[in-house]
Amino acid sequence: MSKFDATTSSPWRRQRDLYRGGPHHLAWHLGGNPEGAPWLVLHGGPGSGANPGLLAPLDLSRHLAIVPDQRGSGASRPRGSIVRNHTAALVSDLETLRRQLGLERWSLLAGSWGTVLALAYAQAHPQRVQRMVLRGAFALSRREIGGLLNGAASGKTLSVPVTFWPAPRSVALPALLARLCQLLQSGTPAVAGLGAARRWALLESRAAARGLWRALLAAEGSVAAGRAAWASQRRRDRRMAAGFQRRGGRIDGTDRALLRKFRIQSHYLLRRGFVRPGGLDRAVRVVALAGVPVDWVHGAFDAVCPPQNSRRWHAQMERLAPGSSSLTLTRAGHLGHEPHTLAALRQKVRRS
Known part of the structure; x- marks a missing residue:
């Protein structure tokens, strides 16, 4: 054995x-x-x-x-x-x-x-x-982290509403990350922390969707698999956004998982991964x-x-x-x- x-x-x-x-x-x-x-x-x-x-x-x-x-x-x-x-x-x-x-x-x-x-x-x-x-x-790099958090990686057609985001796009990246850390470290997060975690999740998802879409536009020959991946990602985006709207300020298991994930992520990104x-x-x-x-x-x-x-x-x-x-x-x-x-x-x- x-x-x-x-x-x-x-x-x-x-x-x-x-x-x-x-x-x-x-x-x-x-x-x-x-x-x-x-x-x-x-x-x-x-x-x-x-x-x-x-x-x-x-x-x-x-x-x-x-x-x-x-x-x-x-x-x-x-x-x-x-x-x-x-x-x-x-x-x-x-x-x-x-x-x-x-x-x-x-x-x-x-x-x-x-x-x-x-x-x-x-x-x-x-x-x-x-x-x-x-x-x-x-x-x-600042380009990668900042591009994700300010929405640039998502593209104009995949922009995410700024509700509950802790700072405008013009704020320096370290200040934005510090504010996100502050919002997400609380054991009992307020509505602002919950909103920030939800928006971060959408930014990630839509940045991934943008890459899928660009790959599909550049495809030659059979693109069935690429179209299926794109459609799946867009369905995921829509379900996620709709779920956030339905739940409002109410925290469920999905939200708790997001809060844990982005608590760690903000901790690491603020410190450039140590x-x-x-x-x-x-x-x-x-x-x-x-x-x-x-x-x-x-x-x-x-x-x-x-x-x-x-x-x-x-x-x-x-x-x-x-x-x-x-x-x-x-x-x-x-x-x-x-x-x-x-x-x-x-x-x-x-x-x-």
Whole structure:
């Protein structure tokens, strides 16, 4: 019998728990082939939590998937907590999990914010990383964060009403993030905090929809899958907006999840992910010089994280260690489940 109690049929059925001291319990899932190549799968956000869709690029008949909820995210407890919650702590959690599983090395699959955490982990523990597949790399730049929060990433046709937003578009980004933190940190949020969380959710959703739409406009030949993804995203937007209007100032389970998510996200973004200026470039350098191969996959129409992020880091790796990096630009936006991006991720993950 294997030391891993994993299952290919329903890897999400059993949630596991790793106590990390103080208040924190890390929730994580294990699935796939117990004897397969291990893949650590990192969710985005920060604060989003893991979901079964993250496993789509893997072949669970020959891969072992390890999927944690980062501190305060998803089912990790305390939910929404920012106490002792920073990037170095997340890296420590992952290394403790690796040791508990008795794995010598593992590969990393990550998207969006997850790419920041993957690079931070690989910088701290390069000898423990077999290879990495990184989608929609996030650079923690003012352009990315500000573009999302001021609505620029959503586009004019996908603008979101400013009700309950804590500051006008002209306010500097640090001041806006500080105000969002203040609104969202309360254990009993006021109507303004609830409104801010709802609007942030719509901004995220509609920025993703914009990338989908731009990809669809540029499509050639069959676009059925792209149209289906676009229609699904627009239905999600409409349901979300309608639900917020129906609920008004009343808080339900969906709102509580949003408040927890954006409490963590505002905490991290205000502090630029707890990464010092130039920190991600240094991490990429360490990864390249350590000989860790990286496949960068990025939607060419990503309205959240610009493709230039992956282009730049791919070029940096190739200068330092030729042949260590590959770059795939897909006809897609930011989301990992968009057809062209998912196909590219599957090709990169399943090649070995």
